[in-house]
Amino acid sequence: MNDPQNPKAKEPPSTDVPVEEAVAERARAAGVATQGLDWRNVILVPTLALLAGLFVGALVMVFSDPDTLRSWASLGRNPGKALSDSWTLVYEAYSALFKGSLGSPRAISETIVSATPLIFAGLAVALAFKAGLFNIGAEGQLLVGAMTSVYAGFTFDFLPGPVHVTAALIAGFLGGALWGFIPGFLKARTGAHEVIVTIMLNYIGLLFVNFLLKSEIFIRSGRTDPITKPVAESAKLPPLLGAEYRVNAGFLVALAVAGAIWWLLFRSTVGFRFRTVGTNPNAALYAGMSVGGTYILAMVLSGGLAGLAGASQLLGVQYSVFPGFSSGYGFDAIALALLGRTHPGGVVMAALLFGVLRSGATGMQAATSIPVDIIVVIQALVIVFMAAPELVRQIFRIRADKQAEQDTLSASWAT
């Protein structure tokens, strides 16, 4: 509470509302506790989680490399060789990774390009978390958003440049928002658990987009393979550093949106409602807030942000939608929201970091023939360590504190 770095401490904790203890306990178990972040949680635990992830990733690399395994097999004869071989392998892989993502202006541009949709997607999941909702559906929302955005991108070509880009971005937001509205509405009206509904909507969205890709409206003329018409020139996000680099205005939009979400969450009434409902829906209800309405609004905004992720990738990089358009952004988004501690600023940092991993992985594969999929393994490990702060504390022997305990996310099927 007395930490000046924590903007949330300025507001009264929602648990001040008198409710029966059992009810409050239940709500705490079902929601996301938002109070009591200290520097240890904000900086130290994510950093250690990342280091632990990179370390275990290195172990996976070492124990799947035939040559290095061979030198481990002859450990008895030459113990130094096994260690030095392992070290060389890991060092080469990670240095190729970071050189590929930070080593040159072009590499940095590529890193920002891969981070841009991740910022939007991470914000989507983080925003929903704040309202106590688990949006696993960013993947589907992103695809639907990309579809509506591409439609606006190739149809409204009569609009002047800046207006057209804005219209296409808004179309992407609306598409994602529609896909987010469904689980929000169903949760508010019928209590259907948003996790189940969003999982199912991911696949429905994917299949629906696959269907649309083959339809008359979207398919590129003269092509039989499923790829949409390209967006008009006027709908493309302008490059920031000339045509030579792919980094585009989408990144600035992402930063602006992150700022807007921070304001919304921590400086507006709506945000206060989100956080109260997220912490303790029963208290929010007693305080006269519309819990159902908050769920719907949070899911609409969350879906819209995921839709923007699709739109930014479309209008800034790909210019058309095709099968495999989203390379797992929806799942990365969950990792990002956790790594960024569901705070917009944290999400931006986490997204830049994942951008480094993503854009460096290709260079790593080229240099060391280690498959890019190792990145996915590292990301999964990072989520484990982030989701189980106790585990990180145990490994690194950090003193446990009561407040960090509350920060563990928890949800339930049963409503």
Next chain:
Amino acid sequence: MSTAAAGLPGGISQKRARVLGLVFIALSLGIFWWFALGSESGLSSTFKLSSGNEFVTVPDLSLPARSTALFLGTIAAFLGGLQIARGFGNKTYLVLGAVVLCFILAFLVWAARDRSLNMLGMLSSTLLRAVPLTLGALSGVLCERAGVINIAIEGMMLTAAFTGAIAASAIGNLWIGLLAGIASGALLGLLLAVLSIRYRVDQIIGGTVINIFALGLTSYLSARVFSSYQNLNSPGRFSVIEIPLLSKIPIIGPIFFSNNIFIYLMYALVAVIAFAMFRTRWGLRVRAVGEHPKAADTVGIKVLRVRYQNVVLGGMVAGLAGAYFTLGSVGRFDENMTAGRGFIALAAMIFGRWHPVGAFGAALLFGFADSLQNKLAILKVPIASEFLLMAPYLVTIFVVAGVVGRARPPAADGQPYTKE
């Protein structure tokens, strides 16, 4: 009319019953419009029902397309009328099933007009497609009845498919592969249990992590290992075991009793888990832990131990489901070969209302939609296969939203338990 419909015993409201009746009527109109009028008169649909290996060869069934569709539509309309007029009480869902069946049969008659449809082949592929779904759903039932959400079925299956393939190829024995698959499932089950019970990580996050981890690790390892050692990815497949006598029964034999070991294990597991869960002391304890852990603890049940046990068991069953992909079906590991079937299994578990037999039924239904979707192109039906593939997901949303019946999870599902 309203007085007759009042006081429905089945618990569904009068208004709901009427709406359902209207849905039945709409389905029957659909049958009349698309399938009866859509079939030119004089055409007949032929269904092949025999593999030629039975005691008695069943002759091909040949039906006049339009009259059959008209007949089925009339039944549906009649049931719809009765539903509006007086309702069916607690048999409502049975009637719903009957109407949907009429619709599907009419569709098949229409799709197969002037052609021959290998009905036997389709039903048999339905069963095969239902195998990983059923086993995956059983894994979910085991975990969730004890109060631990398992959305990691997908990741467990994928990992087991990989380890099954690599172990069977390396050692040259399918049984070792099967055991390795089950063991890797158990290991991931243990991981889920430790994360959610020991470290009280949110169970959905824990499951998501396992899914991401499994996809990353198997893709990584298959790219790394199989590219240079292709012989490690040729495990072969379990051969078909014909059950003596039973496999010779017309229609039923070739579908149910002429399969490989996985299918028989599936029957056994459905029966065993259904019995154990609802007829034994063990099952009662598990369900108590899933519904009200505090009460269970008070009477001396070791809540956490039951949860550990069940999640590991669930992991083993999911491992069996995964091994089916490489050792029972394809005979090779491909990157991301489960392709979301773990989530359809989750859907089957929910649609089957957390009951083994219900899950089996749901899996068969989803398997049927899948195998039908595969036949559409051959039958030249102008329906995009995507819409049939969507069916399991749509049905699940309807079920959790309470549009058609209501699925209620175990009360403590997903809640970590701490002893006070």
